[in-house]
Amino acid sequence: MGRGEAVRNRKPTASSTDSAEPLAVRMRVPNKRSRADRIMDELLLHSNLKRADGVTNGLIRPVQPILREKPTTPFIVLPEEARFAPLIKKSRFALDIGGTLVKLVYSTVCERVENSNEPEVLLNFKKFTSIEACLDYIKNNWHDRDADDVIHCTGGGSFKYAELMHSYLGVQVQRTDEMTSLILGCDFLLKNNVDESFTYHHEAIGIEKYQYKPITADLVYPFLLVNIGTGISVLKVDSPTQFQRVGGSSMGGGAFIGLGNLLTQAQSFDELLLMAEKGDHRRCDTLVCDIYGGSYDNLNLPADLIAGSFGKCSRMGKRNARGDQEQASEQDIAKSLLLMISNNIGQMAMLYGMRFAMKRIYFGGFFIRKHPITMRTLSYAINYWSKGNMEALFMKHEGYLGAVGAFLDTKDS
Amino acid sequence: MGRGEAVRNRKPTASSTDSAEPLAVRMRVPNKRSRADRIMDELLLHSNLKRADGVTNGLIRPVQPILREKPTTPFIVLPEEARFAPLIKKSRFALDIGGTLVKLVYSTVCERVENSNEPEVLLNFKKFTSIEACLDYIKNNWHDRDADDVIHCTGGGSFKYAELMHSYLGVQVQRTDEMTSLILGCDFLLKNNVDESFTYHHEAIGIEKYQYKPITADLVYPFLLVNIGTGISVLKVDSPTQFQRVGGSSMGGGAFIGLGNLLTQAQSFDELLLMAEKGDHRRCDTLVCDIYGGSYDNLNLPADLIAGSFGKCSRMGKRNARGDQEQASEQDIAKSLLLMISNNIGQMAMLYGMRFAMKRIYFGGFFIRKHPITMRTLSYAINYWSKGNMEALFMKHEGYLGAVGAFLDTKDS
Numbered sequence: 001m002g003r004g005e006a007v008r009n010r011k012p013t014a015s016s017t018d019s020a021e022p023l024a025v026r027m028r029v030p031n032k033r034s035r036a037d038r039i040m041d042e043l044l045l046h047s048n049l050k051r052a053d054g055v056t057n058g059l060i061r062p063v064q065p066i067l068r069e070k071p072t073t074p075f076i077v078l079p080e081e082a083r084f085a086p087l088i089k090k091s092r093f094a095l096d097i098g099g100t101l102v103k104l105v106y107s108t109v110c111e112r113v114e115n116s117n118e119p120e121v122l123l124n125f126k127k128f129t130s131i132e133a134c135l136d137y138i139k140n141n142w143h144d145r146d147a148d149d150v151i152h153c154t155g156g157g158s159f160k161y162a163e164l165m166h167s168y169l170g171v172q173v174q175r176t177d178e179m180t181s182l183i184l185g186c187d188f189l190l191k192n193n194v195d196e197s198f199t200y201h202h203e204a205i206g207i208e209k210y211q212y213k214p215i216t217a218d219l220v221y222p223f224l225l226v227n228i229g230t231g232i233s234v235l236k237v238d239s240p241t242q243f244q245r246v247g248g249s250s251m252g253g254g255a256f257i258g259l260g261n262l263l264t265q266a267q268s269f270d271e272l273l274l275m276a277e278k279g280d281h282r283r284c285d286t287l288v289c290d291i292y293g294g295s296y297d298n299l300n301l302p303a304d305l306i307a308g309s310f311g312k313c314s315r316m317g318k319r320n321a322r323g324d325q326e327q328a329s330e331q332d333i334a335k336s337l338l339l340m341i342s343n344n345i346g347q348m349a350m351l352y353g354m355r356f357a358m359k360r361i362y363f364g365g366f367f368i369r370k371h372p373i374t375m376r377t378l379s380y381a382i383n384y385w386s387k388g389n390m391e392a393l394f395m396k397h398e399g400y401l402g403a404v405g406a407f408l409d410t411k412d413s
Numbered sequence: 414m415g416r417g418e419a420v421r422n423r424k425p426t427a428s429s430t431d432s433a434e435p436l437a438v439r440m441r442v443p444n445k446r447s448r449a450d451r452i453m454d455e456l457l458l459h460s461n462l463k464r465a466d467g468v469t470n471g472l473i474r475p476v477q478p479i480l481r482e483k484p485t486t487p488f489i490v491l492p493e494e495a496r497f498a499p500l501i502k503k504s505r506f507a508l509d510i511g512g513t514l515v516k517l518v519y520s521t522v523c524e525r526v527e528n529s530n531e532p533e534v535l536l537n538f539k540k541f542t543s544i545e546a547c548l549d550y551i552k553n554n555w556h557d558r559d560a561d562d563v564i565h566c567t568g569g570g571s572f573k574y575a576e577l578m579h580s581y582l583g584v585q586v587q588r589t590d591e592m593t594s595l596i597l598g599c600d601f602l603l604k605n606n607v608d609e610s611f612t613y614h615h616e617a618i619g620i621e622k623y624q625y626k627p628i629t630a631d632l633v634y635p636f637l638l639v640n641i642g643t644g645i646s647v648l649k650v651d652s653p654t655q656f657q658r659v660g661g662s663s664m665g666g667g668a669f670i671g672l673g674n675l676l677t678q679a680q681s682f683d684e685l686l687l688m689a690e691k692g693d694h695r696r697c698d699t700l701v702c703d704i705y706g707g708s709y710d711n712l713n714l715p716a717d718l719i720a721g722s723f724g725k726c727s728r729m730g731k732r733n734a735r736g737d738q739e740q741a742s743e744q745d746i747a748k749s750l751l752l753m754i755s756n757n758i759g760q761m762a763m764l765y766g767m768r769f770a771m772k773r774i775y776f777g778g779f780f781i782r783k784h785p786i787t788m789r790t791l792s793y794a795i796n797y798w799s800k801g802n803m804e805a806l807f808m809k810h811e812g813y814l815g816a817v818g819a820f821l822d823t824k825d826s
Contacts, residue, residue, distance in 0.1 A: 308667025
């Protein structure tokens with residue numbers, strides 16, 4: 001791979017699903033993992049990206065952090081550019097401290113497997129639910145740090161926790177504006193990682209549901225970036241340095257996990273997503289057919305369209321017309337919640353997209369997590385309302401755009 | 414009042430709040446009623462609209478329904494037009510059967526108090542939470558009905574319950590398309606009831622918060638109508654017969670009462686609204702200052718802006734930095750829920766309004782109920798995002814647009 005060349009990945013082919021061997025066996029994934037995980041794992045395994053857990057320990061420098069568990073987000077091999085050369089000698093750590101999660105991006109080095117003496121610099125990704133756990137991890141893994149080193153950071157917590165980071169790690173703190181780092185990270189990933197973005201096609205089968213959407217650097221702009229964290233920011237992006245936060249919403253990941261916590265026993269975001277997969281929202285939501293007795297043809301509203309989210313819960317416990325006791329399970333509630341929030345994000349994204357005549361909407365943030373229900377809902381909403389004029393695009397490193405941007409921002413150091 | 418003349422009402426004046434006498438005494442409203450009720454009652458008392466409970470029994474024809482309790486929605490005196498003349502001899506009943514509520518509009522007759530021998534025809538408004546209760550009410554009050562009479566209806570339930578209405582009441586059933594009746598009703602109310610629509614100004618004091626917005630008939634169109642029932646319909650209206658449902662959402666009244674029912678002990682929509690009034694959403698929601706430690710000046714985001722609805726509930730029960738136990742009450746949750754849904758409706762309305770370059774957005778449906786928090790949120794969202802280019806307008810008979818439209822639709826009878 002030459003200097004400055006993008007990280008190339010093989011596009012998944014139809015043949016990858018042709019084997020008669022059961023999916024779980026081929027992939028060596030324990031059965032208890034959900035189907036959504038398995039499909040996406042297959043996607044990752046068919047990518048040319050090397051996984052950090054596939055690198056033998058001997059090839060990782062002992063002074064660098066050693067990954068002790070399988071990462072959930074694939075690392076990236078940084079292109080051989082002059083700006084990344086210092087990373088061969090020295091690690092760099094960058095944080096995006098949000099309202100719910102702390103996202104960490106840091107460099108490690110490994111010797112090349114190919115015919116070259118130059119070691120490769122890897123970008124690694126890890127998330128934490130508290131700043132304390134994250135700082136402990138950094139303290140235990142950033143061995144070569146000294147008082148002149150800089151920890152790069154962004155996100156709301158980069159203001160709030162600046163002093164804590166400085167005193168706990170004994171390094172300088174450099175802050176990057178949140179929107180600037182989002183765009184910087186998004187720009188880098190789209191231009192350098194050809195299998196970064198993909199579309200989701202629910203009607204397709206297996207791996208075909210996911211279609212990589214590589215884009216050449218000169219066609220990246222303009223686009224709409226919908227970043228779904230605790231809340232949502234909608235950015236109209238015209239170039240890496242020209243962008244505007246055109247809107248936002250308080251109904252994002254925070255609302256999903258917050259309401260999910262009040263309504264179910266789920267102990268985490270991922271557990272809540274698993275619950276949603278098993279639920280039937282029709283026991284919570286009022287559908288068009290519940291009101292009209294079928295579809296509403298005058299308005300082209302199909303019978304199974306959700307007319308009112310949680311509409312049936314207002315009469316929970318009351319007997320329905322047939323005398324059955326209506327009862328929605330926690331799974332049903334989680335499914336309704338996920339659909340309500342996803343539909344709403346999709347519609348809002350579409351409206352902002354139309355307002356600025358955008359063709360592509362990229363979704364960032366830690367809400368989607370490659371979850372089929374969410375991607376289907378967002379894709380459907382955008383396709384339906386825009387009549388196919390706009391495309392919903394998802395990103396492999398969706399949750400780390402800001403952290404990558406902070407990592408790249410070396411203007412002051 | 415001449416034939417065809419609009420029902421005139423006196424605009425509230427500043428002097429109406431000048432008295433040193435306590436508000437509750439002047440208005441003879443029991444103390445237990447909420448402040449929101451009291452202010453809106455004052456608004457109604459200062460209107461020239463006569464209230465049905467202010468008419469002595471002797472003036473109401475004994476064959477017509479007699480109101481046994483104070484109506485929550487003021488009746489309307491119909492203009493003296495030829496099309497309404499038959500109503501002096503015969504009552505008319507019209508229903509809008511939605512996903513959650515059944516709305517009834519019906520005519521009664523009362524002798525004129527002024528110098529005239531012509532009796533007045535009143536339009537009365539009543540809502541029910543079940544079709545059965547509504548049909549019982551009609552059966553007991555529509556005394557002069559016979560097999561040739563027609564009950565007018567609209568809404569999803571007009572399909573589902575057509576046979577039930579026919580057999581239970583022994584009258585013909587005439588259906589009007591839901592969107593057609595919404596627009597027909599909205600058009601009639603805006604053109605005939607000069608104090609139908611008003612804006613809400615939270616920063617003003619007392620009665621000044623409400624400003625009537627009468628509009629001359631030739632300036633009514635175009636406008637955006639956001640009808641908030643169980644779900645939401647957004648209509649672009651260019652004339653009484655030219656309109657289009659441009660969008661919708663599943664996050665309306667059904668989501669508020671459904672989630673409210675799952676999260677609180679409230680027994681009704683109004684109880685949930687009362688709870689919300691007493692709550693503090695800052696114990697549930699993640700504010701900008703919770704993430705940034707203050708305002709986010711780069712983006713002009715004020716410190717108290719809601720960044721993530723229910724964001725704090727994901728850590729409910731965990732101790733905060735000062736060691737206090739975070740605890741949100743049911744009131745706090747109700748407030749967060751109301752703000753989340755209202756903000757979202759406001760933003761969506763604004764986006765559709767901008768898309769079609771509308772100046773005025775009217776809100777219909779039974780969600781708002783003249784509730785200050787909701788009206789403030791909707792007005793703020795529309796004013797904030799449109800930079801003052803659009804106006805949020807509320808309607809006294811917000812919940813009855815469809816029923817009024819069905820009442821007026823006599824094309825087939």
